[in-house]
Amino acid sequence: MLREIHARLPHENLIYFGDTARVPYGNKSSTTIIRYAREIVRFLLSRDVKAIVVACNTASSYALEAIRELTDIPVLGVIDPAVRSLTQKSATDSVAGLIATKGTIASLSYEAALKRLHGEQRLLTRACPLLVPLIEEGYADSAVADLILRDYLGPLAEQGAEYLILGCTHYPLIARAIARLYPQFKLIDSAEETAAELKAVLAQKNMLRSEDGGRVELYVSDMTDSMRSLQQLFFQSQVDIFEVAQVGDDH
Amino acid sequence: MLREIHARLPHENLIYFGDTARVPYGNKSSTTIIRYAREIVRFLLSRDVKAIVVACNTASSYALEAIRELTDIPVLGVIDPAVRSLTQKSATDSVAGLIATKGTIASLSYEAALKRLHGEQRLLTRACPLLVPLIEEGYADSAVADLILRDYLGPLAEQGAEYLILGCTHYPLIARAIARLYPQFKLIDSAEETAAELKAVLAQKNMLRSEDGGRVELYVSDMTDSMRSLQQLFFQSQVDIFEVAQVGDDH
Numbered sequence: 001m002l003r004e005i006h007a008r009l010p011h012e013n014l015i016y017f018g019d020t021a022r023v024p025y026g027n028k029s030s031t032t033i034i035r036y037a038r039e040i041v042r043f044l045l046s047r048d049v050k051a052i053v054v055a056c057n058t059a060s061s062y063a064l065e066a067i068r069e070l071t072d073i074p075v076l077g078v079i080d081p082a083v084r085s086l087t088q089k090s091a092t093d094s095v096a097g098l099i100a101t102k103g104t105i106a107s108l109s110y111e112a113a114l115k116r117l118h119g120e121q122r123l124l125t126r127a128c129p130l131l132v133p134l135i136e137e138g139y140a141d142s143a144v145a146d147l148i149l150r151d152y153l154g155p156l157a158e159q160g161a162e163y164l165i166l167g168c169t170h171y172p173l174i175a176r177a178i179a180r181l182y183p184q185f186k187l188i189d190s191a192e193e194t195a196a197e198l199k200a201v202l203a204q205k206n207m208l209r210s211e212d213g214g215r216v217e218l219y220v221s222d223m224t225d226s227m228r229s230l231q232q233l234f235f236q237s238q239v240d241i242f243e244v245a246q247v248g249d250d251h
Numbered sequence: 252m253l254r255e256i257h258a259r260l261p262h263e264n265l266i267y268f269g270d271t272a273r274v275p276y277g278n279k280s281s282t283t284i285i286r287y288a289r290e291i292v293r294f295l296l297s298r299d300v301k302a303i304v305v306a307c308n309t310a311s312s313y314a315l316e317a318i319r320e321l322t323d324i325p326v327l328g329v330i331d332p333a334v335r336s337l338t339q340k341s342a343t344d345s346v347a348g349l350i351a352t353k354g355t356i357a358s359l360s361y362e363a364a365l366k367r368l369h370g371e372q373r374l375l376t377r378a379c380p381l382l383v384p385l386i387e388e389g390y391a392d393s394a395v396a397d398l399i400l401r402d403y404l405g406p407l408a409e410q411g412a413e414y415l416i417l418g419c420t421h422y423p424l425i426a427r428a429i430a431r432l433y434p435q436f437k438l439i440d441s442a443e444e445t446a447a448e449l450k451a452v453l454a455q456k457n458m459l460r461s462e463d464g465g466r467v468e469l470y471v472s473d474m475t476d477s478m479r480s481l482q483q484l485f486f487q488s489q490v491d492i493f494e495v496a497q498v499g500d501d502h
Contacts, residue, residue, distance in 0.1 A: 143398055222280050
């Protein structure tokens, strides 16, 4: 996501916050996710950001409203862009699969977005809690991943899904294996659409930066050993990392 | 662990704290683990406990000293009991494998305990970051688990390990699959030994309760959907669960 935004808006200064001290969010309750999201947003607001992208499906599913209560700047989630992409690309009578964390699936946020955006596609959903750990441990292309993916995606294929929404920001990293096992799925991922929407929103508000800038800062709540390799995995370039001992309290 | 302690000390009132809002600890840095452990210990001290068992290998590896700075009551980890069991059961020239989280392996806490307890067994170690998610998602007995276990344990078997220390409190739940794939390993797990050590410590300090009591309270930092099923998995009985919105701050 950071990569797509940086590519499309090369002059914007970007601040990325990764909550490495408390990830993963996918299995946590809505109450806890909202609390964490508010703490992080307070940190970002203290850095004077002009817009916020919630680049996590689980947080987008549960915390957007709570975040918007804290600020008047634009706050974008990743659910609407993915659903908009689906409604634009697919026929109204088509069937789409959605894979995501347990939290995102349980929230019914994609169903709500589909309704809000007047989509009539049929949505088949499946929580895939093992994909994030597999990806993070370097097993995206492995016999193990194939077994798990067949377990998770087989039922969606049997029920005739033509499209597959990658409803977690990690999943593009396992897209190659999915495409190999299930070439019939047209994959939809929210990164490009979200970056495009961010650009449109900034342009509309006359907030686009057209020169200089382009600085990327990466903040984490815990400097874990795997942070640098994850950084390589996601960003494919060297970016400075700063550690934030504790994000703002939200008692 | 709670089960073993409850079985061996049926009259003691037990308070269990599960940091569900921030698990897993296995991939986090020592700084963060120490901070979390201190916060939890402050909560337990506020409930007037007479002893503390750190029933997590990663926290035992990094945070025991920091915890002991906060209190004079007995604080037991799980590393020494497992190593003591190894030194008692195995010949001094035997080879033992250790499987654990990345954090526990990186800490070298087992090597340090072996030295402290004058053990001369050779220790082969392997971080197994996927076992906890597999167990939590119900894949302990599956083709997927078999593949991963062969990946993790194969090298230990090839190098002639006779004993295998289950260096994470989740791992006894995958012990059956390990025993099926590698019947040559004699498994060592710290739960029984830790419970025995707790009883010995309390007896020595004349703090054993000999009648009534036996209440078990379970506290979690996040009431997740999977908490109840995990509870069944680990405790095999109904126990009251309380949610603690936020454990004491440790700024």
